[in-house]
Ligand SMILES: Nc1nc2c(ncn2[C@@H]2O[C@H](COP(=O)(O)OP(=O)(O)O)[C@@H](O)[C@H]2O)c(=O)[nH]1
């Protein structure tokens with residue numbers, strides 16, 4: 433039997449992981465996607481809770497885990513290839529803290545080591561596009577108005593790079609050459625908020641140039657796709673009628689690397705499974 437993919441989905445708090453998982457799960461349940469379930473998943477509570485809110489046309493409350501919890505889903509594709517999808521949940525601000533404090537739960541570390549594929553969710557809309565060395569013209573630094581920097585806080589872009597750096601360090605990878613494994617997919621989540629017709633990769637390169645350059649210098653062939661798990665913003669209190677009538681599985685799409693839009697939000701994972709593990 434060929435080696436199995438172990439696909440790790442990571443991202444900071446509030447990027448849309450739980451809603452993506454809920455929508456993914458619903459697609460698996462109604463079998464309206466390229467993938468199928470292949471056994472019992474563990475720790476589905478957060479996703480099924482989100483799913484019942486979505487069936488009502490509402491977004492779900494953010495309930496951060498206080499400890500490390502992971503949900504593991506066995507899946508298979510149409511060719512019979514199997515994989516496990518791993519959704520780590522480290523609660524609230526833990527990823528930010530991971531980067532700040534450089535501490536990682538042991539169980540997560542093992543997952544990072546074992547993963548054949550990393551899928552990193554980034555929500556560009558909520559990243560602060562503040563000035564840093566890479567966006568501010570150099571003369572600003574040499575001008576007369578230099579203020580004392582009292583507290584150093586890395587930019588959102590730097591913190592995003594740091595997250596990858598930590599994963600790379602944990603996985604004990606040799607960076608002498610560009611990585612083929614683990615494969616890296618960047619999913620630009622909540623794509624609908626961005627109101628763009630740009631290709632995902634171009635948008636990432638333009639918005640986070642330093643991050644994109646870091647990715648390209650470390651990975652052989654990174655993939656960038658857009659993801660809108662919900663297709664539109666939902667309220668937590670007011671029910672969206674269309675959702676309630678048509679069902680959550682009728683909403684959501686991915687933007688493939690070539691810009692094509694597809695309603696099957698499981699495609700980023702299906703594409704990874706089609707490659708050798
Ligand atoms: N507009 C829009 N909002 C989304 C989408 N997916 C999630 N959200 C919202 O983003 C917020 C965070 O989502 P959640 O899944 O809890 O993020 P997590 O902390 O990464 O698990 C929630 O308020 C969701 O309603 C999407 O595709 N489009």
Ligand SMILES: [Mg+2]
Nearest residue numbers: 446449450521
């Ligand atoms: Mg969540």
